[in-house]
Amino acid sequence: MTIHRGLAGVVVDTTEISTVIQETNSLTYRGYPVQDLAARRAFEEVAYLLWYGELPDPGQLRAFQARERALRPLDRTTAELLARLPETCHPMDVLRTAVSFFGAEDPTEDDGSPAANRAKSLTLLAKLPTVVAADQRRRKGLDPIPPDPDLGYAENFFYMCFGTVPDPETLRCFEISLVLYAEHSFNASTFTARVVTSTLSDLYSAVTAAIGALKGPLHGGANEGVMHMLEEIGDPRRAEEWLDRALAEKRKIMGFGHRVYKEGDSRVPIMQGALDRLVARAADPDTTRLATLHAALRHAMLQRKGIHPNLDYPAGLAYHLMGFDIPAFTPIFVMSRITGWTAHITEQLAHNALIRPLASYSGPGRRAVPVNSSLAAHS
Numbered sequence: 433m434t435i436h437r438g439l440a441g442v443v444v445d446t447t448e449i450s451t452v453i454q455e456t457n458s459l460t461y462r463g464y465p466v467q468d469l470a471a472r473r474a475f476e477e478v479a480y481l482l483w484y485g486e487l488p489d490p491g492q493l494r495a496f497q498a499r500e501r502a503l504r505p506l507d508r509t510t511a512e513l514l515a516r517l518p519e520t521c522h523p524m525d526v527l528r529t530a531v532s533f534f535g536a537e538d539p540t541e542d543d544g545s546p547a548a549n550r551a552k553s554l555t556l557l558a559k560l561p562t563v564v565a566a567d568q569r570r571r572k573g574l575d576p577i578p579p580d581p582d583l584g585y586a587e588n589f590f591y592m593c594f595g596t597v598p599d600p601e602t603l604r605c606f607e608i609s610l611v612l613y614a615e616h617s618f619n620a621s622t623f624t625a626r627v628v629t630s631t632l633s634d635l636y637s638a639v640t641a642a643i644g645a646l647k648g649p650l651h652g653g654a655n656e657g658v659m660h661m662l663e664e665i666g667d668p669r670r671a672e673e674w675l676d677r678a679l680a681e682k683r684k685i686m687g688f689g690h691r692v693y694k695e696g697d698s699r700v701p702i703m704q705g706a707l708d709r710l711v712a713r714a715a716d717p718d719t720t721r722l723a724t725l726h727a728a729l730r731h732a733m734l735q736r737k738g739i740h741p742n743l744d745y746p747a748g749l750a751y752h753l754m755g756f757d758i759p760a761f762t763p764i765f766v767m768s769r770i771t772g773w774t775a776h777i778t779e780q781l782a783h784n785a786l787i788r789p790l791a792s793y794s795g796p797g798r799r800a801v802p803v804n805s806s807l808a809a810h811s
């Protein structure tokens with residue numbers, strides 16, 4: 433029996449949603465190169481593509497955007513429930529609780545038809561940014577800002593967080609990150625969603641579980657880890673010395689390495705380009721220090737270990753420069769990946785097979801159960 437720890441290299445099913453091509457470090461969504469989608473399309477169009485298989489025409493896009501914008505507000509019960517969660521909990525816990533609560537409130541919870549699941553997916557796409565923004569503000573003692581239906585997905589999120597819409601360069605960088613984060617085949621959180629779905633459980637349960645999987649620092653939590661690490665190092669001149677010590681201590685360096693890409697993440701060049709433009713625009717000493725440190729650590733990691741950065745490396749610093757608090761970074765990843773997760777949930781249901789691998793037992797050999805004298809007295 434061959435054991436594939438971590439399912440490394442195991443192909444468990446087919447998918448029509450995206451391909452991660454290891455040999456060429458490339459990624460396509462429904463056949464379109466992700467770089468071209470990031471350069472030419474809005475995030476909402478990519479969401480539509482992932483769910484429906486084709487890019488929307490202008491009429492389809494208008495209808496899609498109108499439905500998304502109408503679904504953004506939270507009802508009072510949800511807002512009150514989320515406001516009662518301890519501020520000490522991570523915002524991913526808030527998001528996980530919110531999705532679980534949306535499921536409990538949804539009267540069509542057990543209708544798993546593709547149309548019903550698409551409607552639920554759109555509801556989550558629309559409401560998750562409202563939850564993330566309100567939670568960020570609550571932690572600063574600020575009231576939530578209601579969504580603005582006249583603003584696009586990315587613009588509205590900034591507006592709900594900060595009360596203003598940023599300059600076009602910042603907005604573009606954010607939108608690029610959403611497109612790049614949207615989908616990545618059978619990554620750990622998507623696979624989690626597919627496992628839950630394979631038992632014929634409901635979409636909210638699958639997404640709740642996926643949020644839990646994304647939270648971990650070896651997956652989506654790494655974008656927060658990147659910024660914590662940059663703060664810990666502080667000075668670009670300390671990058672090499674810090675790295676050597678961290679590697680000697682067998683620490684995992686956040687934002688580096690990937691299970692599939694071994695020669696570099698296909699999404700990094702475009703995200704790094706967008707980050708470089710943000711840095712050039714800001715041009716203040718603190719931004720320059722962070723960007724220099726970011727580059728120094730990347731070079732040192734490549735030199736010491738031959739390991740390339742993954743998408744979380746440029747995205748983490750970009751989100752910091754955009755003004756988001758570090759604990760909001762992985763929730764922003766969720767706002768994007770909700771599209772990929774739910775596309776996979778629909779696909780799993782269309783060709784379902786219960787996901788249940790085997791394990792090779794390595795525990796004690798068969799042994800006799802000693803008699804429990806007090807129980808024996810009763811028999």
Ligand SMILES: CC(=O)SCCNC(=O)CCNC(=O)[C@H](O)C(C)(C)COP(=O)(O)OP(=O)(O)OC[C@H]1O[C@@H](n2cnc3c(N)ncnc32)[C@H](O)[C@@H]1OP(=O)(O)O
Binds near residue numbers: 683686737
């Ligand atoms: C959006 C995303 O989810 S992308 C991933 C985000 N996660 C991170 O950035 C966390 C840091 N990275 C890692 O922990 C890993 O690279 C993972 C989990 C992403 C991939 O792990 P795997 O595919 O299992 O690779 P694996 O852990 O076998 O790595 C191979 C070797 O490279 C080392 N390595 C890989 N990544 C790193 C890293 N970031 N820091 C230090 N060493 C690393 C491993 O220690 C291992 O060394 P060894 O052979 O001496 O034991």
Ligand SMILES: O=C([O-])CC(=O)C(=O)O
Binds near residue numbers: 619
């Ligand atoms: O594919 C993976 O294993 C992790 C990743 O990059 C993602 O989910 O975007």
